[in-house]
Amino acid sequence: LESCSSEQNLKRLEVNLIPSISSSNMRTVNLDENGSGRFSEKDQIRLVMTDGKNPISSILYTINKPLFWDELTIHPQTQSVIFAGIYPYIEIENFEKFIFNIQTAENKDLLIAEPIHVPIKSTNPQHLVFRHAMHKVEVNYAISSDALLDNAQIGTTLRNIAPEAIINVIKGTNEGVTEKRTDITAKGQKVTFLFPPQNADAITL
Numbered sequence: 646l647e648s649c650s651s652e653q654n655l656k657r658l659e660v661n662l663i664p665s666i667s668s669s670n671m672r673t674v675n676l677d678e679n680g681s682g683r684f685s686e687k688d689q690i691r692l693v694m695t696d697g698k699n700p701i702s703s704i705l706y707t708i709n710k711p712l713f714w715d716e717l718t719i720h721p722q723t724q725s726v727i728f729a730g731i732y733p734y735i736e737i738e739n740f741e742k743f744i745f746n747i748q749t750a751e752n753k754d755l756l757i758a759e760p761i762h763v764p765i766k767s768t769n770p771q772h773l774v775f776r777h778a779m780h781k782v783e784v785n786y787a788i789s790s791d792a793l794l795d796n797a798q799i800g801t802t803l804r805n806i807a808p809e810a811i812i813n814v815i816k817g818t819n820e821g822v823t824e825k826r827t828d829i830t831a832k833g834q835k836v837t838f839l840f841p842p843q844n845a846d847a848i849t850l
Contacts (some may be wrong), residue, residue, distance in 0.1 A: 658766045660712045664690060664730065666756065667776045684708045690732045690758075690775075693740055693814050696723040701740050701815065706730070714766050723765055730758040730773055731814050740814040744823065745841070747779065748808045753839040755779055755810075759817045778812060778819055779839040784850075786834050802830040803838055804849045810841030 664684055684690075685708065692706035699720045706712060719726060729740075733752045737743050747753045756775040763771050784801050806829050807822035822841050829838060 657713045657715060658768055660714055660717070660763070661768050661770045662692075662706070662712055662728070662773055663770055664706075664708060664758070664773045664775060667774050684732075688732070689734045690730045690756075691734045691737065691814075693729045693731070694719070695727050695729075695815060696720060696725065697727065699723070703737075703740070705734055719765065725762050725764045727760050727762055727815065728758075728771065728773055729760040729815050729817055730775065731812075732756040732775060737814065741816075742820070743812040743814055745778070745810045745812050746808055747810075747840055748827065748829075753779060755812070757812060757814060757817050760815060776817075778810065778841075780842050782838045782840075784836050784838075788834060798832075799834055800830055800832050801836050801850070802828050803840070804828045805847050806840050807843045808840065 666683065688708045690706050690708070691703055692712075693701060693703045694717060695701045696719070702718045704717070717726075731737070731743075732755070735743075735745075745755055755778040757778045758773050758775045761771055761773055782803070786799055788799075805826050807825060808827050808829070809823040809825050811820040811822060812818070813820050819842050822843050829840070831838065
């Protein structure tokens, strides 16, 4: 049985997908010496597929796990497919207008991929490059040695933040924010905020 299975796999065509994280957008714990980002083995992304005409489909894709063309749901007459993606894996109903809320998201550091067009059954390397979709602001306080403060007493608030990003997963783009506004607070000498790209003039610290 093992021999038959191996022979079958040799005849199957693999989607040679190579997900990575943009070197110009390097907020990741896994960086190569040249600054390019990489996913960890067994990270899971939501891989999205469309031919631009038929309904959008998606699968749970595990990094470094082989993916074969015959595993994908593709219309028989399709000549090429658009691959896009989002990390972490998130349940999404509308891939063209996905609302991502930093207040309710378990992982606020959302990654979205630049879409790529791939000919059906191509086994050539296909680089699916992800970027960080949220802006990052770090605040670090210098505290004098005689100050009677500890980290828990230092609070930083960003006011009038738009917490909901509108994401088009198929295009790999931020389409703006909703009208919702809120304040976000963090405590500590050094704090980090992640939030959707928006008009900075409306935000106060």
